[in-house]
Amino acid sequence: MSAPLIEVEHLTMRFGGLVAIDDVSFAARPKSITAIIGPNGAGKTTVFNCITGFYKPTVGRLTLRGAGGEFLLERMRGHEIGQKAKVARTFQNIRLFPGMTVLENLMVAQHNKLMRASGWSLLGLVGAGSFQRAEAAAVELARLWLERIGLLADADRPAGELPYGAQRRLEIARAMCTEPVLLCLDEPAAGLNPRESAELNHLLVSIRDRDGIGVLLIEHDMSVVMNISDHIVVLDYGRKIAEGDPQAVRNDPAVIRAYLGTDEEALDG
Numbered sequence: 001m002s003a004p005l006i007e008v009e010h011l012t013m014r015f016g017g018l019v020a021i022d023d024v025s026f027a028a029r030p031k032s033i034t035a036i037i038g039p040n041g042a043g044k045t046t047v048f049n050c051i052t053g054f055y056k057p058t059v060g061r062l063t064l065r066g067a068g069g070e071f072l073l074e075r076m077r078g079h080e081i082g083q084k085a086k087v088a089r090t091f092q093n094i095r096l097f098p099g100m101t102v103l104e105n106l107m108v109a110q111h112n113k114l115m116r117a118s119g120w121s122l123l124g125l126v127g128a129g130s131f132q133r134a135e136a137a138a139v140e141l142a143r144l145w146l147e148r149i150g151l152l153a154d155a156d157r158p159a160g161e162l163p164y165g166a167q168r169r170l171e172i173a174r175a176m177c178t179e180p181v182l183l184c185l186d187e188p189a190a191g192l193n194p195r196e197s198a199e200l201n202h203l204l205v206s207i208r209d210r211d212g213i214g215v216l217l218i219e220h221d222m223s224v225v226m227n228i229s230d231h232i233v234v235l236d237y238g239r240k241i242a243e244g245d246p247q248a249v250r251n252d253p254a255v256i257r258a259y260l261g262t263d264e265e266a267l268d269g
């Protein structure tokens with residue numbers, strides 16, 4: 001079995017007297033989809049916020065092993081986790097630039113790469129070939145992702161005009177344009193209709209299988225989680241109560257107990 005892409009060890013996050021995450025350990029493999037599930041308030045987003053540098057964990061080690069080497073994320077600042085460790089994320093609420101075009105949203109995602117190629121503006125200003133090549137490559141990458149998410153014809157529309165499901169896919173494309181090794185998605189299926197959920201499944205599977213990217217997925221929609229996850233980690237009240245493949249997790253008594261009383265069909269995929 002390959003080494004983990006990210007290893008979370010003894011993660012604990014306290015907010016004053018509240019223990020949001022309590023000694024949680026798990027690993028996510030490269031080229032696989034790992035879901036983090038659990039009832040509301042279980043601590044899922046807090047795990048993401050620790051991995052992506054929004055919060056400094058109270059205790060714990062978060063080791064990412066990507067093409068660029070090994071990174072201890074708990075010691076890095078948020079922007080370094082994106083730029084150096086190559087971890088990208090999306091949020092529960094859509095955070096596109098609604099007034100910018102669809103294409104521009106994907107270009108903004110490549111801002112850092114373009115700034116580097118511009119020699120922090122000088123080469124860009126004089127129209128140097130190296131900058132022009134980087135810019136053309138950025139447009140090409142953006143267009144490739146628009147084609148993959150079925151939005152190439154909408155490239156020049158304001159992102160805010162797109163239907164909800166298309167905006168969700170655009171957010172994922174935007175994260176992919178940063179060329180991550182780990183993609184963290186916080187409830188990407190929230191608010192999607194069944195057709196859009198199916199399109200999302202297809203997109204995430206292609207990111208795993210075609211791009212070979214590891215995906216960490218927080219999701220309440222079990223038709224997404226149970227269909228596409230390779231591994232599922234279950235949290236409840238900040239603790240890990242189970243992990244395994246979809247079949248094992250679905251039949252785990254501790255998981256069924258945690259979901260009882262929330263929604264009787266919550267675990268049906």
Ligand SMILES: Nc1ncnc2c1ncn2[C@@H]1O[C@H](COP(=O)(O)OP(=O)(O)OP(=O)(O)O)[C@@H](O)[C@H]1O
Binds near residue numbers: 020041044045
């Ligand atoms: N910045 C914060 N300050 C204080 N408490 C927080 C903070 N962030 C999260 N919490 C608390 O930590 C606990 C876990 O919250 P978290 O948002 O991680 O849960 P979740 O599993 O993502 O929930 P949901 O499915 O509803 O999004 C909750 O009790 C929440 O109120």
